[in-house]
Structures are given as structure tokens and as C-alpha cells.
Amino acid sequence: AAFELQHRMDARKSLLDSASGFVSGFFQTKGLNLLLAIAAFVVVLVTLRVIGQKIVDPFRSRSRLAFYGRLLGVIFQIFAVVVALGAMILTLFSVSDWVLLVVVLIFLVGIGWASANMLPRFFEQVRVLLNLGSVREGERVIFRDLPWLVRSLKLYTELVNPRLTGGLLRIPVNDLIGLHSRPLGKEETWFPCGEGDWVLLGDGTRGKVQSQTPDLVHLTLPGGSEKTYLTPDFLAQAPQNLSKGYRARIVFGIDYAHQAVCTTDVPVIMEKKLREGLLRWLEPKELRKIVVQFREAGASSLDYEIQVDVTGSADEKYEDLHRALARLLVDACNENDWVIPFTQVTVHDAA
Numbered sequence: 001a002a003f004e005l006q007h008r009m010d011a012r013k014s015l016l017d018s019a020s021g022f023v024s025g026f027f028q029t030k031g032l033n034l035l036l037a038i039a040a041f042v043v044v045l046v047t048l049r050v051i052g053q054k055i056v057d058p059f060r061s062r063s064r065l066a067f068y069g070r071l072l073g074v075i076f077q078i079f080a081v082v083v084a085l086g087a088m089i090l091t092l093f094s095v096s097d098w099v100l101l102v103v104v105l106i107f108l109v110g111i112g113w114a115s116a117n118m119l120p121r122f123f124e125q126v127r128v129l130l131n132l133g134s135v136r137e138g139e140r141v142i143f144r145d146l147p148w149l150v151r152s153l154k155l156y157t158e159l160v161n162p163r164l165t166g167g168l169l170r171i172p173v174n175d176l177i178g179l180h181s182r183p184l185g186k187e188e189t190w191f192p193c194g195e196g197d198w199v200l201l202g203d204g205t206r207g208k209v210q211s212q213t214p215d216l217v218h219l220t221l222p223g224g225s226e227k228t229y230l231t232p233d234f235l236a237q238a239p240q241n242l243s244k245g246y247r248a249r250i251v252f253g254i255d256y257a258h259q260a261v262c263t264t265d266v267p268v269i270m271e272k273k274l275r276e277g278l279l280r281w282l283e284p285k286e287l288r289k290i291v292v293q294f295r296e297a298g299a300s301s302l303d304y305e306i307q308v309d310v311t312g313s314a315d316e317k318y319e320d321l322h323r324a325l326a327r328l329l330v331d332a333c334n335e336n337d338w339v340i341p342f343t344q345v346t347v348h349d350a351a
Contacts, residue, residue: 033091033092033095033097033100034100036091036095037088037089037091037092037100037104038088040084040087040088040090040091041084041085041087041088042084043087044080044083044084044087045080045081045084048076048079048080048083048084049076049077049080051076052072052073052076052077052079052080055072055076073129073154074126074129074130077155085108088104089101089104089105092104124177125173125174125177128153128173128176128177129153129154129155129173131153133176134178134179134180134181135150135153135176135179135180135181136150136153136181137150137151137152137153138150138151138184139181139182139183139184140181140182140183140184140188141159141176141179141180141181141182142179143159143169143171143175143176143179144214144232145231145232145235146161146164146214146231146232146235147161147188147190147191148160148161148169149161149162149184149190150181153173154173155172155173156170156171156172156173157170157171157172157173157175157176158170159171161190161191161214162190163190163191163194163212164190164191164212164213164214164231165195165211165212165213166213166214167213167214169214191212192235192239192241193209193212193239193241193243194209194212195209195210195211195212196208196209196243197209197241197242197243197244197315198241198242198243198315198316198318199219199239199240199241199242199243200239200240200242200318201234201237201238201239201240202236202237202238202239203237205219205221205227205237206221206222206242206318206319207219207220207221207222207227208220208316210226212231212234213231214231215230215231216228216229216230216231217229217230217231217234222319241312242312242315242318243312243315244312245288245309245310245311245312246309246310246312246315246318247307247308247309247310248307248308248310248318248321248322248325249305249306249307249308250305250306250322250325250326250329251295251303251304251305251306252270252303252304252306252326252329253298253300253301253302253303253304253340253341254266254301254302254304254333254338254339254340254341255301255302255338255339255340255341256297256300256301256302257339258302258338258339259302262294262302263294266294266302266304266338267292267293267294267304268292269332269336270292270304270306270329270332271290271291271292273328273329273331273332273335274290274292274306274308274325274328274329274332275287275290277324277327277328277331278290278308278321278324278328281317281320281324282310282314282317283313285311285313286310286311286313286314287308287310288309288310288311289307289308289309290306290307290308290309291305291306291307291308292304292305292306293305300341301341306325306329308321308325
């Protein structure tokens with residue numbers, strides 16, 4: 001009995017030895033067969049896709065045959081998947097691994113059953129790939145609150161925004177379902193500003209654009225501080241691009257004591273004073289136009305509207321220009337003994 005017990009104890013393996021033996025046996029039989037089947041699937045799929053690309057590209061390069069190229073491309077993609085699955089099944093059949101063959105077939109049947117509810121979405125994807133859907137190649141689409149040009153429609157579609165750094169997205173065609181594109185206009189704006197431009201935002205922030213990407217817009221404010229916006233939030237601020245030129249507007253009032261000359265001498269003198277003063281501070285080419293007009297007879301003052309248009313090269317002088325207008329108008333009043341009613345100086349911003 002003692003000898004039999006010792007014999008059984010010697011023959012027993014540890015848990016680690018049993019697990020190692022199981023893993024080793026699996027990779028020598030089932031695992032090896034599974035790897036061969038997966039390798040066959042990948043090799044056939046990649047090979048057929050490369051061949052299909054070589055055949056389809058000449059059709060896509062010709063505008064008249066572009067549709068047939070897309071149709072042929074979709075057929076090739078479906079054909080490549082079907083043949084690759086056939087290669088996997090044939091590999092398992094050739095090594096007589098019936099267990100794995102049955103498991104793979106059950107798995108494929110399960111995928112097919114689960115995909116039955118996705119057929120409408122699948123057909124919509126096929127329509128998009130054929131350039132027959134709601135999003136079409138060469139058109140403009142809004143994706144994640146930003147405008148994009150649909151450069152190419154493939155399983156991974158390329159979207160481009162030429163005004164953004166890193167403005168190239170590769171997204172699966174599935175993400176385009178539910179979106180709508182439209183033809184491009186003659187002068188489409190892809191982003192309201194560029195790097196190096198000065199902008200004025202709806203929240204009052206004024207700064208120079210240092211970088212703009214599909215994710216973030218980075219501004220440097222006067223004085224050197226920095227501020228960063230999410231790109232959709234930046235657009236929501238309706239940025240005004242000062243580097244394209246802008247208008248400074250001010251409403252200025254004088255006393256009713258000067259009513260006799262309010263529509264004749266006063267506008268001429270104001271315009272002359274503004275032109276002389278601004279040209280000492282601005283370059284002649286930066287000053288586009290000065291307009292001084294009598295606006296209205298207010299409750300306690302005779303009001304004038306002054307508009308000064310400047311070029312984009314004066315973008316950094318936005319705030320200084322408004323202060324200069326008020327200062328020059330006060331100087332004109334002092335030189336001509338015009339009385340300024342209390343609380344009648346009002347500054348306004350205008351595009």
C-alpha cells in the first residue's frame with residue numbers, strides 16, 4: 001500500500017505543470033491551426049485589396065468613369081472579405097480541425113444574424129461609398145461643428161480644412177451617416193482667420209492667433225498673456241478679423257450753443273482735425289476713409305457720428321485708434337471753443 005501511494009504521488013503533476021502542458025498542447029494543435037487560419041485570412045484579404053486598388057484607381061482618376069470605379073471598389077471590398085473567410089474555412093478543413101471549423105462557422109452565423117438589423121445602415125454606407133448618399137466627394141460638410149472639404153470617400157474618408165494646422169481627418173465612413181454635404185461656393189470661407197491675424201471675439205477678448213488646429217485656437221493677448229479656446233467655442237464667439245481691416249466708430253456731442261454752425265463748419269473742422277492727427281500716427285496707406293456726419297439733435301447735445309476705416313496693417317492699433325479719436329475730437333473742441341455737454345462722449349465698436 002505504501003509503495004502504491006508513493007507511485008501515485010510521483011505520477012501526480014503540479015497545477016503549474018498541468019497548465020503548462022495544456023497550453024503547450026493547445027499551441028501545438030488547436031492554436032497552431034487557428035494561427036494558420038488567421039494568417040490565411042489576413043494574407044488573402046490584404047492581397048485582394050492591393051489588387052483591387054490597382055484595378056480601381058484608373059477608373060477613379062477619370063471623372064466620367066468615377067462612379068464605375070466606386071462601384072467596382074465596393075464590389076472588390078465585399079469580394080475580398082468573402083474570399084478571405086473562405087480561405088480561413090478551407091485552411092481549417094485542410095488540417096481536419098473539425099472543432100475549430102464548427103466554432104468558426106457558428107461564429108460567422110452569429111455575426112450574420114446580428115448584422116441583420118444593421119442592413120439599412122450598411123446600405124447607407126454603400127451609398128456613401130458610391131458617392132450617391134447625403135455626403136459626396138468634393139463637397140463641403142460640417143463635422144464636429146467645423147467645416148470640411150470631403151477630399152475622398154473610402155472606408156476611411158479624408159476630410160480637409162486648408163486653414164487649420166493639422167487640418168486633415170481620416171474618419172470611418174460610418175461617422176458620415178446622418179450628415180449632409182453641399183456644393184462649394186465661389187469664395188467659401190473655411191475659417192474666419194489665419195495664424196498671425198488679430199481677432200476681436202464676442203466676449204471682448206482681443207488677441208493675435210498663434211495657432212489654430214481642429215482642436216484648439218491659441219491666442220496671445222496684448223501684454224503677452226495667453227488664452228486658449230476649443231475650436232468650436234472660438235467660432236461660437238463670432239470672431240472679427242481685424243487683420244482684414246475694420247471700422248472705428250464714435251458718437252460725439254457738442255452743446256446747443258453751436259447750433260448755427262453744427263451742420264456746416266463743425267463737420268469740416270472735425271474731419272480736418274482727425275485727418276491731420278491720425279496721419280501723424282498712422283501710415284497714409286493705413287487710413288482708408290474718414291466720415292463725419294451730423295447724426296441727430298439729442299436731448300442735451302448735437303450729436304455727430306464719426307467713422308474711420310483702416311486697413312488690416314493697423315490691426316494692433318485697434319484700442320489705441322478709438323482712444324485717439326476721442327482725444328482728437330476733444331482737442332478740436334478746445335481749439336474752437338466748442339462746449340462738450342456732460343456725459344455726451346460715447347464710443348462704439350463696429351465691424
